[in-house]
Amino acid sequence: MAQESQTPETVTCSIDGLEVTVPKGTRIIDAAARAGVTVPHYCYHPGLSAPAQCRMCLVEVKGVPKLMPACVSQVADGNEIHTHSEKALKAREGVLEFYLVNHPLDCPVCDQSGECGLQDYVAEEGRAMGRLHEPKRVFGRDDFGGDVLYHGDRCILCTRCVRFMREVAQDERLTIVQRGHRAVIDTFYGEGLEGNIWADNVVDICPVGALVSKDFLHKARVWDLDRTPSVCPNCAQGCNVSLEVRDNQVMRLKPRPNPEVNAFWMCDYGRLNYHWINQQSRIEAPLVRDGDRLVPSSWSDALLRLAEVAAGPGSAVRTIASPFMANEDLGALRRLMEAMGGGEGAFRAEKGEEIELPGWPQLKLREDRAANVRAAELFGYARIGDETGRGGLEAFAAHAGALIVMGDDLADAPADFGVNASLFIYIGHTLSPAARNAHFI
Ligand code: SF4
Ligand code: SF4
Ligand code: FES
Structure with missing residues (x-):
């Protein structure tokens, strides 16, 4: 028996003079997008059903007496479609006039x-x-x-x-x-x-x-926003987002379509959990301890001083990493710990109820409310603390050897955290009272 072809059946049509070949069953609005032509639309959204009720997408198909709603009409082989013909424009002008009433x-x-x-x-x-x-x-x-x-x-x-x-x-x-x-x-x-x-x-x-x-x-006019493609860090799902910023302040997060991860959607927990980024009290330069004081330093001086101290006789190292860190950072911290003689690594992460988006079940607000818990575990860091991502610091607070904290703000740590450490390195962006005890920041 002859093998059936796996190639999907296609149709070829022209849209505003541009020839386009699409799978059979494609809507005019999607075929037009494929040809780089935008058909105005309101009720149509690719993630929803199409009720064809707004009439904003009316286009002319040669040989068809009535204008066709592009959001529900499928292209047929040989169709000649005009999205901006006089007839289509006149109809849409009328639709818009009614909307403005x-x-x-x-x-x-x-x-x-x-x-x-x-x-x-x-x-x-x-x-x-x-x-x-x-x-x-x-x-x-x-x-x-x-x-x-x-x-x-x-x-x-x-x-x-x-x-x-x-x-x-x-x-x-x-x-x-x-x-x-x-x-x-x-x-x-x-x-x-x-x-x-x-x-x-x-x-x-x-x-x-x-x-x-x-x-x-x-808060802002949208034309003043700078948009950067990014990924939501607030749970393990990794929704694709657009980070929208004005004057160096994050103004909002918007979902960025990705059919493999979040379709067109994101959760409100992730969307609204960005205000911490705008904290004004950011550390702006390396700080090096000099007696009771933390002295701002250049990167090269701070790193040279640190290299001298860290190269000394090894003592048990304890590190606290963050599940918000990238794989590269988690790996680099692990290597640093091993280069200093090895020791124990830990991290803290908030946990909550997993909530699925029923109409797109691939998307869930995941239990782990941090982007990279899995990588932290794979790199050998142990989970400590409670489900709010706090606590569990007792074994670190009084540690007498080297202590490295990266990405954990230590906001709930006791004020004498790390005072016994032979070397305390803090890598973060805000200074909590506990972080102020570090030798290098
Ligand atoms: S225009 Fe009205 S109906 Fe349409 S999404 Fe906005 S609020 Fe809902
Ligand atoms: S589900 Fe929510 S918290 Fe998780 S990545 Fe998506 S937007 Fe962020
Ligand atoms: S987009 Fe509303 S009728 Fe087609």
């Missing part, structure tokens, strides 16, 4: 300004002037619970937030109430979004400024 002129005070689907599409395709003079519908601001605020005036009823809570968080806490122009999103009686650790994702997927984060409220 009740939308307030909030852009100057709206946190979404600069990354808003309504602002962008109106600027690109909307009418230059509105034609309505009637008063706009007015709703107040509603606290949805957790980190989420809702501005009903700005809502375009795309239902992304409702579908996220229903399909992905699988915890139906949002719905549409009322009808017609009075329709708004609301929580169910007596229960908001508080307690659901995935709730802040609705802020990310809201295409306008209707859902905003209390944590980010009026």
Whole structure:
């Protein structure tokens, strides 16, 4: 029997004159993205079902009398698709005009300004002037619970937030109430979004400024933010994130799509656990002990002094590492400990309940609330302390040999921690009372 081909069936079409070949069944909106063409859209989100209700993605397919919603229409072989034909643009201009009937002129005070689907599409395709003079519908601001605020005036009823809570968080806490122009999103009686650790994702997927984060409220204009791709360090899942910074201060974390790790989502625990990065009391230069004082030093002087002392006769070394450290740092600390004669290594890490995202079960807020507990264990560091990541320092506090602490802030350590150590090296970014006892910082 002839072997069946494993190659998926493909179709070839043209989108705005660009030829593209995609697997059969691909939606026009995704095929267009493959060709580098963005089709405007509101209700469509690749992580949710597609209700095709906002009508913002209407495009023209040659030979088809009606405009097609690109978010649910599949490309067929030989299709000639025009996303910016006169007919498509005219229809979308009309859609936008309706959205603006009740939308307030909030852009100057709206946190979404600069990354808003309504602002962008109106600027690109909307009418230059509105034609309505009637008063706009007015709703107040509603606290949805957790980190989420809702501005009903700005809502375009795309239902992304409702579908996220229903399909992905699988915890139906949002719905549409009322009808017609009075329709708004609301929580169910007596229960908001508080307690659901995935709730802040609705802020990310809201295409306008209707859902905003209390944590980010009026903190920065988004065009002032520098964005750095990063990985959330707050549990062992490693969600891909964008670290968004202004004036050297982290303003917010946003999920960065990765289909292997976190899809489009992240948890609120990881998202909001960044304020410690902005601590003002950072150590800015190496410090070397001189009697009772810690004296700022250059890196070269501090390292030369340290090399002299550390090269002396070995004594039992004890190290406290951190499960937030990278593999390379954990390995380097281990090698340093061995070069100094060997000893014991330990680390402390917070532990909590594992919480799965039901609609994307690969993503879990993991039990270990630190990025690299597994590597710390593999490098031979023993877990000490309790489930809050504190305690367990007794054997280290009074150690008389060499003591190296890296990445643990020692915030709960006794004030006389390390005073008996023959050599105490502290590698960290803040100075707790215990860390101040070190010889080298
Ligand atoms: S609040 Fe945002 S996500 Fe929810 S329906 Fe309104 S516009 Fe869409
Ligand atoms: S699941 Fe873990 S890695 Fe992902 S955002 Fe939450 S704390 Fe960070
Ligand atoms: S994105 Fe297609 S109808 Fe909303």
